[in-house]
Amino acid sequence: RNVLSLSNHPFIVKLDCAFQTSSKLFLVLEYCPNGDLSKHLLIEKRFSEKKAKFYLCEVLLALEDLHKRDIIFRDLKPDNVILDEEGHCKLTDFGLSREGISENQYAQSFCGSLAYLAPEMLKKQGHGKAVDWYLLGVLFYEMLVGVTPYFALKKEDIFNNIENAELKIPDYISKEAAELLRRLLERDPNKRLGGGIKDAQEIKEHPYFKDMDWDKIYKKEIK
Numbered sequence: 001r002n003v004l005s006l007s008n009h010p011f012i013v014k015l016d017c018a019f020q021t022s023s024k025l026f027l028v029l030e031y032c033p034n035g036d037l038s039k040h041l042l043i044e045k046r047f048s049e050k051k052a053k054f055y056l057c058e059v060l061l062a063l064e065d066l067h068k069r070d071i072i073f074r075d076l077k078p079d080n081v082i083l084d085e086e087g088h089c090k091l092t093d094f095g096l097s098r099e100g101i102s103e104n105q106y107a108q109s110f111c112g113s114l115a116y117l118a119p120e121m122l123k124k125q126g127h128g129k130a131v132d133w134y135l136l137g138v139l140f141y142e143m144l145v146g147v148t149p150y151f152a153l154k155k156e157d158i159f160n161n162i163e164n165a166e167l168k169i170p171d172y173i174s175k176e177a178a179e180l181l182r183r184l185l186e187r188d189p190n191k192r193l194g195g196g197i198k199d200a201q202e203i204k205e206h207p208y209f210k211d212m213d214w215d216k217i218y219k220k221e222i223k
Contacts, residue, residue, distance in 0.1 A: 003099065009061075009062060010088070011065075011089050013029050013091065016028040016030060032090055034087055040083075047143045052140060056140050062091045066097075072131060074097060074131060074135075075093060075095070116138055122162060122163060129195075133194035133203065163187070176206075179207075
């Protein structure tokens with residue numbers, strides 16, 4: 001509730017009001033009728049690179065806004081990216097978000113969905129804003145390929161793959177997108193794209209986004 005009541009961003013779901021009874025907290029959120037990205041991935045199996053890039057850019061701007069307010073999202077996955085009536089992204093479900101994470105501060109809690117855990121989360125070495133950029137890489141990979149990068153049927157195998165397995169990128173993915181994926185899915189958060197003090201700006205300057213007009217994206221001028 002704290003995060004949403006302070007948010008006013010085109011790609012973060014809006015909180016209309018909140019109230020509580022003795023046992024429950026109710027959040028009344030804006031209505032987004034076009035489902036979430038996991039629903040669309042189930043239908044389409046995987047997205048075209050053009051479509052995945054469009055969603056990637058909008059989610060990137062949402063995370064940038066959170067990070068500027070020292071908030072980490074920590075639960076980025078297709079289920080938590082919903083689409084409004086025009087098909088634009090909205091981040092939702094801020095139950096795992098953490099406030100007060102500035103430059104040299106780290107969260108310690110172990111949380112998130114199995115296939116979407118960052119290596120530093122598994123190692124329990126503390127995590128900062130770079131955790132969201134790893135998850136952005138996982139989301140981008142899943143949109144392009146149809147499965148998460150280190151998918152396995154057993155929990156132990158997923159954990160082992162996240163920490164040790166080679167990242168396999170299909171040949172049909174463009175060279176620039178593949179390079180971006182490798183940089184976002186870097187296991188060392190200090191070497192990860194976006195892991196430095198420039199945060200989101202470092203990612204926006206990657207060659208993959210050279211044709212992007214970020215102002216147009218923010219204003220929802222791209223259909």
